[in-house]
Amino acid sequence: MGSRNEKQALEQLPAWAPEYLACWGSKKPDGGRMTVRFAAEFAGVTPSAVRNLRERSATFSRLEEIARHAGAEWAQTYIEAGLRALAPGLMRALAELIADKNAQTVLKGIEWLRNKPQALSLEGTVGVSQGGWDLSGLSDDELDQMLLNLDVIDGAEE
Numbered sequence: 001m002g003s004r005n006e007k008q009a010l011e012q013l014p015a016w017a018p019e020y021l022a023c024w025g026s027k028k029p030d031g032g033r034m035t036v037r038f039a040a041e042f043a044g045v046t047p048s049a050v051r052n053l054r055e056r057s058a059t060f061s062r063l064e065e066i067a068r069h070a071g072a073e074w075a076q077t078y079i080e081a082g083l084r085a086l087a088p089g090l091m092r093a094l095a096e097l098i099a100d101k102n103a104q105t106v107l108k109g110i111e112w113l114r115n116k117p118q119a120l121s122l123e124g125t126v127g128v129s130q131g132g133w134d135l136s137g138l139s140d141d142e143l144d145q146m147l148l149n150l151d152v153i154d155g156a157e158e
Contacts, residue, residue: 013053013060019043020050025067034068114143 020043028034040047053060083090097105 013057014045014049016043016045016049017053017060017063020045021063021067024064110143113138114140 020039023039023042024034024036026034028038036047036050040050054064094105098109
């Protein structure tokens with residue numbers, strides 16, 4: 001099916017379909033396996049309406065299959081793979097924003113430094129080697145003060 005036909009098929013799905021699919025791809029509140037009856041009632045339709053749509057629409061059947069078997073773990077790995085592919089461009093853009101002394105970017109960088117998240121590994125100097133944004137040797141108190149100073153500057157620019 002071409003992308004145009006696929007788009008038309010998606011647009012022709014009933015209004016309740018996204019809510020049903022979201023429920024169908026999750027666990028029941030009691031932790032058990034999701035049923036058509038529960039997901040259909042949650043979406044405000046009957047189980048027979050779901051079964052009829054499943055028979056009429058290959059697109060809906062595929063979406064239902066994806067919702068059922070492509071859980072959060074798959075989505076997370078998909079997003080992580082995408083971010084890994086974008087990482088070089090993201091880092092170049094971040095470096096340009098820091099080099100331009102973009103206040104919001106610098107504030108976010110300081111926030112990351114202050115919170116010291118486990119997943120963030122900083123090596124060497126932070127910022128642009130030619131500029132004055134080497135924050136690697138600052139204490140938490142110094143970072144707090146810098147954040148306050150930048151927050152004041154950011155407020156003055158608006």
